[in-house]
Amino acid sequence: MRRSNKIKVIVTFFLTILSFCAYSQSNVFKVTLDAGHGDHDFGAVYSGRIEKNIALAIVLKVGKILELNPNVNVIYTRKTDVFIDLVERANIANRANSNIFVSIHCNANKNTAADGTETYVMGLSKTASNLEAARKENSVITLEKDYKRKYEGFDPNSPESLIGITLMQEEYLDNSISLASKIEDNFEKLGKKLRQGGVKQAPFMVLHKAYMPRVLVETGFVSNPTEGNILNSEEGQDDIAKAIAEAILSYKREYFGSGNPEAVEAKPVKDTAKPKAVVSSAPAKSAPKGTFFKVQLIASIKKTTLEPKNFKGLKNVTMLYENNIYKYFYEETADYDAAKKYLQEAKSKGYGAAFLTATKDGEKIDIKDAIK
Ligand SMILES: [Zn+2]
Structure with a gap:
């Protein structure tokens, strides 16, 4: 081979590699998983059922399923028992240029009969129970140093005070609702294990700060003895993680294009391709x-x-x-x-x-x- 030909071959080879890398980069679907609470912030605690641990266990299981897919990149806000500021959780997703943000929590209520999953999208709410969920999750910012300055006078006891700002970010709403619906639909398929509370809307600070389609999943009530024990069990966590992971993959197929054929793909979830009755x-x-x-x-x-x-x-x-x-x-x-x-x-x-x-x-x- 002549020397100039050799150079041509080498250059072509590297260009091919480069374009392949660029292609795979754009073809990667980025998911930020956020396990609520951590370290001294325990979240809700009832009879040894601890929200921060359950949320982390579910997140790690969701991530494990998603990571089987070559075109999915999973970013975790935490993989261990550490405390992370609420705004930093969203910023991790923002910096990664994540396609979606999924925050995992457990619900709790003084009324221990309260049960059911709820998947929240960011936005207005006048419903007392939705606002209560948002107030509870937003209140963790008071555990952060200097929270008053950091959150610009936001009052965690009044989630409504986020509403004015919320209206600026409605462009993520359709996709967020679609993802939330898929998650709730998959929870329904778990049978009678968990009651499906449905898609709800409330002003959550952690969602407000993430600039992408974003949902917050309340996977059930740790305060309810029956549901709490499911949440605290390996089997329950596996079921919930599978439901969430499959919903994420279904969302990816619908909004991100199939791209390359995927080596591993969760079974297509029936009846979620189209939005619900209009x-x-x-x-x-x-x-x-x-x-x-x-x-x-x-x-x-x-x-x-x-x-x-x-x-x-x-x-x-x-x-x-x-x-x-x-x-x-x-x-x-x-x-x-x-x-x-x-x-x-x-x-x-x-x-x-x-x-x-x-x-x-x-x-x-x-x-x-x-x-x-
Ligand atoms: Zn929580």
Whole structure:
């Protein structure tokens, strides 16, 4: 071989390796798993059932399943019994540029009959029990040094004080709800072991600080003797971990593309591919054919009548009820330029977090595909 040819071969070889590395990098789905509490922060403790230990055991089991997949990169906020600031947990996920953030906890209540799993997405809540869960989980910041300065005057006893800021981050809501629904659906498949509490919305500080689709799973009540013993058992933790891991893999398949064929993949979970039943306040009619744009103003657990006075004077607001969340949309048009004007109008009226959504023949599609 001539010398110049030899160099060509070597250069081509390295370029191939480089492009392969770049390809695999972009093809890797990053999951940050957050085991709640740690060290002197025990979380909820009932009859020797300790939240920090249960959360860590479940997280390590979830991670072990996920790590069997070559295209999944698992990042842990903690793998041992250590204390980590709430904001640092979210920042670990932010720095890793994680695709999703999953925080694992256990619930507790003075009423030891209380039971059931709950998977939370970030957002508004007027429900006392949801706010109580958020208050309990947010209160751990008082164990951190200098928390008043760090959390900018946030009052952990009043989760509602996060709400104003929360509205800025609605863009992660759809994906967060999808992931939360998959987790709750998989819990349901565990049979009668755990009651499925469903997808809920509340202002959690740890979710607020993570800039990606994010959920917080309350895997059950340690305060309930029956459920608490399941949570504290190896078998119970295995079941819960499997349900969460499979939900994450199902989410990856749906939103991250299949990419390379995966060597190891959890069994496809039935009936989770499409969002759950959709109820619109508009009179029933068949979905119009074609691509349409709408401005999503806000998503909330609260049902509001569709009058302009409730939407800062905006007319033509429609509502969609999906996975326990009401979504409110402004206008609908097939014209992308017109849609952008509607978005500007919504923002100028004070809906700073409004964003465009798109449908094709009534099915939700990615906005990027719609613009094409
Ligand atoms: Zn907790």
